[in-house]
Amino acid sequence: MIPFLDLKAQYATIGKDIEAAALRVLRSGRYVLGDEVTALEEAFAAYCGVKHAIAVNTGTSALHLALLAAGVGKGDEVITTPFTFIATAAAIRYIGARPVFVDIDPETFNIDPERIEEAITPRTRAIVPVHLYGQMAEMDAILSIARKHDLAVVEDACQAHGAQYDGHMAGSMGLSGCFSFYPGKNLGACGEGGMVVTSSDEQAQKIRMLRDWGQDRRYHHIVEGYNYRMDAVQGAVLAVKLGQLESWIEARRTRARLYGRVLAGSGLGVPLEADGRRHVWHIFAVRTQDREQLQKMLAREGVETGLHYPVPVHLQPAFADLKLGRGSFPMAEAAADSVLSLPLYPEMDLQSVEIVGALLQQDEFAA
Numbered sequence: 001m002i003p004f005l006d007l008k009a010q011y012a013t014i015g016k017d018i019e020a021a022a023l024r025v026l027r028s029g030r031y032v033l034g035d036e037v038t039a040l041e042e043a044f045a046a047y048c049g050v051k052h053a054i055a056v057n058t059g060t061s062a063l064h065l066a067l068l069a070a071g072v073g074k075g076d077e078v079i080t081t082p083f084t085f086i087a088t089a090a091a092i093r094y095i096g097a098r099p100v101f102v103d104i105d106p107e108t109f110n111i112d113p114e115r116i117e118e119a120i121t122p123r124t125r126a127i128v129p130v131h132l133y134g135q136m137a138e139m140d141a142i143l144s145i146a147r148k149h150d151l152a153v154v155e156d157a158c159q160a161h162g163a164q165y166d167g168h169m170a171g172s173m174g175l176s177g178c179f180s181f182y183p184g185k186n187l188g189a190c191g192e193g194g195m196v197v198t199s200s201d202e203q204a205q206k207i208r209m210l211r212d213w214g215q216d217r218r219y220h221h222i223v224e225g226y227n228y229r230m231d232a233v234q235g236a237v238l239a240v241k242l243g244q245l246e247s248w249i250e251a252r253r254t255r256a257r258l259y260g261r262v263l264a265g266s267g268l269g270v271p272l273e274a275d276g277r278r279h280v281w282h283i284f285a286v287r288t289q290d291r292e293q294l295q296k297m298l299a300r301e302g303v304e305t306g307l308h309y310p311v312p313v314h315l316q317p318a319f320a321d322l323k324l325g326r327g328s329f330p331m332a333e334a335a336a337d338s339v340l341s342l343p344l345y346p347e348m349d350l351q352s353v354e355i356v357g358a359l360l361q362q363d364e365f366a367a
């Protein structure tokens, strides 16, 4: 049996340190925000090469607050990709703003910068590029369009902790960057967690206030805020795990390179690392026209796979009111119909990668 992801294997390598950190919090009597969370914020800001990091309870909350702080309001439009996890578009809608989708570049699965300008209207306030699967979007082009049209850029880096674009860390290039620490992400809590990073003092101050009921002092509520605070246990656990992140990224990259070698000539579409980028391989998705057959064959052989994502956001029933039917974004729709995510995690043994590769080297599955 080769699992898609094995969080127990990761826990086995660092469980003692995590237990010590969690126990310290349990005995401290301080359970929400506090020193443990502040220490994580400082370490994560340093890791991302930004001035501020503000810890929150989920990646979705991070996006919601980053957009609010960027000045997005009711009736505004926000440009993003339809090929993402639902949370990206949901956060835009929490504000009463409208997600305006732009199709993807089929090579990288990320928003196609060449199609962004035609989607800009007088109501456009922001662009939310998603660094899908752990590879950063085409940030130079996106930032130059944003500058030209005076738009904020909020990076959805929820899948891209430690990814780089020309040496710049994910989250550090836009006005702000948002991260998720959901357990299955490359840096995962023992529960839920999220973070906004920014080098803007003004953004940081607003986001700090918004995550804790809009107060500047206790019971003095300056703006309408939220309860989006991070638990102290998660702060302590994540600080331990952050120390391992670089080695985990290297382990993912080693396994992704090996997949590339063992899948060469298989006829499958193998995902690539674009020039100048450091891909952190949250997801390793191949493309195939025989997905169902392939997934069934792998399941029979004991190999777990995933689909990220089988339905693009504009075709989700929850977004039917946008009236964007099939054919609206052909590249995203084709990706949703053909991607298959293979097992990949830092503790996965290399032999398992070779086994999956050998199973996929069967001519009948050529794309």
Ligand SMILES: *Cc1c(COP(=O)(O)O)cnc(C)c1O
Pocket (backbone or CB within 6 Å): 058, 059, 060, 061, 084, 085, 087, 088, 130, 156, 158, 159, 179, 180, 181, 182, 192, 193, 194
């Ligand atoms: C996971 C994820 C989110 C949401 O994060 P949560 O912590 O689950 O709220 C947002 N965007 C993308 C691209 C994600 O993968």
